[in-house]
Amino acid sequence: MTVSPVVATDAVSADALSTRATAAPAAVTDAGGVSISAFDGARVRVVLMLDIHDGMQQEFLDAYERIRDRVASVPGHVSDQLCQSLENPTQWLLTSEWESAAPFLAWVNSEEHLDTVEPLQDCVRDTRSLRYSVLRETVGEAPSAAAGEPLRSAPRIGGNVVRHALTFTVRPGSEDEVARLLSEYVSPEPRVDDSTRLLRTSLFLHGNRVVRAVEVRGDLQAALRHVARQPGVRAVEEALDPHLEQDRDLRDPQSARRFFTRAAMPAVHHVTSAGRAGGAKGADGTGAHTRRLALLYPVRPGAGPELARLLARQDTSVAHAPENPVRAATVFHRDDLVVRLVDVDGDPEEAPAFVLGLHGSAGGDGGGGPAAVAVAQRLLDTAAIGVDGLLTEDRTLSLLLARARMTPLTDRRSPAS
Numbered sequence: 351m352t353v354s355p356v357v358a359t360d361a362v363s364a365d366a367l368s369t370r371a372t373a374a375p376a377a378v379t380d381a382g383g384v385s386i387s388a389f390d391g392a393r394v395r396v397v398l399m400l401d402i403h404d405g406m407q408q409e410f411l412d413a414y415e416r417i418r419d420r421v422a423s424v425p426g427h428v429s430d431q432l433c434q435s436l437e438n439p440t441q442w443l444l445t446s447e448w449e450s451a452a453p454f455l456a457w458v459n460s461e462e463h464l465d466t467v468e469p470l471q472d473c474v475r476d477t478r479s480l481r482y483s484v485l486r487e488t489v490g491e492a493p494s495a496a497a498g499e500p501l502r503s504a505p506r507i508g509g510n511v512v513r514h515a516l517t518f519t520v521r522p523g524s525e526d527e528v529a530r531l532l533s534e535y536v537s538p539e540p541r542v543d544d545s546t547r548l549l550r551t552s553l554f555l556h557g558n559r560v561v562r563a564v565e566v567r568g569d570l571q572a573a574l575r576h577v578a579r580q581p582g583v584r585a586v587e588e589a590l591d592p593h594l595e596q597d598r599d600l601r602d603p604q605s606a607r608r609f610f611t612r613a614a615m616p617a618v619h620h621v622t623s624a625g626r627a628g629g630a631k632g633a634d635g636t637g638a639h640t641r642r643l644a645l646l647y648p649v650r651p652g653a654g655p656e657l658a659r660l661l662a663r664q665d666t667s668v669a670h671a672p673e674n675p676v677r678a679a680t681v682f683h684r685d686d687l688v689v690r691l692v693d694v695d696g697d698p699e700e701a702p703a704f705v706l707g708l709h710g711s712a713g714g715d716g717g718g719g720p721a722a723v724a725v726a727q728r729l730l731d732t733a734a735i736g737v738d739g740l741l742t743e744d745r746t747l748s749l750l751l752a753r754a755r756m757t758p759l760t761d762r763r764s765p766a767s
Contacts, residue, residue, distance in 0.1 A: 384666055385508030386620035386680070388451035389659050392483040393428070396454065398444040401476040407439055410473035417466050421446075426453025440475075451483070451618070452655065459614045459684055464607065471604070478571065511549065512570040513620060515563040515682045515689070516613040522558050524593040529555055531589050532759045536582035540764035546572045550763045552691070554644040554756035558595070561615070561644055561689055561756060563682070615689065619662035619681040623669045640677055640693045644756040645706065647688045648737075653729040654686035660725055661690055664707040674709075675701050689756075702747040706754070710742055 402410050414432055421427060430446035448454040457463055485505060520528045532553050540548040546568030554561045566573040577583055587600060598609040649657055658681050665679045678693040692698075694705055703709040710723050723741050732738070732746075735753040739746035 383507060383669060384619070384621045385506050386513070386617050387506065387662065388455060388616070388618035389662050390483065391450060392485065394448040394451050394454050395482045395484055396446045396448065397480040397482070398446075399478045399480075400442040400444065400474050402440045402442055402473055403475050404440060406473045407434070410442070410470065413469040413473060416469060420466050424453070424457050426450065426457070447484075451481075454481075455616050455618065455684075456655075459611055459616065461612075464611055468604075471607075510567050512566045512568075513563065513617040513680055514566070514570060514574075515561060515615040515617065515691075516610070517559060517561045517615050517682075517684075517687060517689070518609075518613045519595045520558050520560065520590075520593045521595055525555065525558055528560065528590065528593050529757070529759055531586055532560070535586040535760075536580075537762050538577050538580040538583055542568070542573050542576040545569065546576075548573055548577070548764055551760060552642055552644070552758070552762075553760040555759055556644075556646045556756040559646065560759075561646070561682075563644070563680075563691055615682040615684050615687060617680050618658055618683045619665065620679070621662075621665045621669050622678045623671075623674055623676060640695055641698065642758070642761055643692050643694060643698055643705065644758070645690045645692065645751075645754045646756055647690070647754060648731045648735045649686045649688055650729055650731045651686060654683060654688055657688050657726070657729045658683035660722060660729065661688070661707045664709065664722055668704065668709060673701075674704050676704050679707065698751065699748060702744070702751040706747060706751055708741050708747065708750075 411432075418430070421430065426449045428447040428449060430444060433443040433445075435441035435443070532555075537551070538548065542548065546566065549565040549567055552563045564573075591598065591600075596609060596612065599605040600609075647657060661681050665676070665681070668674045675695045675698075676692050677695055680691040682689045682691065690707060692705055694701075698705045708723055708726050710720050720742070727741050730741075732741075732750060735750075737746060737750045737753055739749075741747060741750070
């Protein structure tokens, strides 16, 4: 089976036993606010529905028994339960609980995870993965005190839109050809089925690194499978193969799983600002004249998680600031790769601090301010991209914005989005 760089293979994949990259639901309201957050402190419940090949139930259970202790030792893992359907012996359910989203995302997108779940691959015909923040818990007739009350007391508000991103590198010297291929491909049909639709695809290049971000209304996996079947997409993927730094064979499920697991860059935070009056808005809440940018931050070794968390706090703190031109911001993160997708009203160069998420004014929840910028100065290796000076200076911020901006290759919206 041939799949696209926004799609994972159909073999065993998802969460505690997964290699399929998915993203949390996200959407926008006119009032704005956070609709994705891996940093709210809530425990995470992961639900993995599995369809086992006929007659292989015992083999699957034996494989699970061999890896369960290894999974249980992963930092942040709390517990899991493996269940079999009462009505259909091929349908199984695996639920796991994690201390928070961050350790789970680090695990599910790791090489260690790929190696751990490999024994299960031959037993599973299909999977579906769901991920939830735990907002309330009741044990018996009273709220659970032992487990602790989740830090977030209210649900995030949003609609039926999912965000997902992948990143990969191409061989030095091939950047121009890769840019041409990714700029010229034929857009797939946006309608997947009655409940699922492709809303937007945005591709960017920085040096030899490609970032692809997609927005889907409805079922992300159904949409990605739909994309993978499109002849135009298949042709582009075949043309890209010789230019990739990581070899892949999309006809081989194991090779495809490894490629897409390494490429996955989860959306760990998404916030929209209060909408301004005037102008029609799309499904992402942005106006027709809003400009989309992708920023690749120069991260010091080991500083990626802290920087992603800081940018999330910064964006939340000024979501309703009237002087903020950023209408929406999504932080994507894995390891020391941090990419922030921003939709900006007007010229981004007129407000580099807001566009970079490095504003020095304190926000409504205390997330911003000079202290946050001082922390960012420590986390960013600005000298590596030829930027000197303090991040409190306009000249430094303007130069950092110019050097961190990725080159846009494609930004296509569904006509109905």
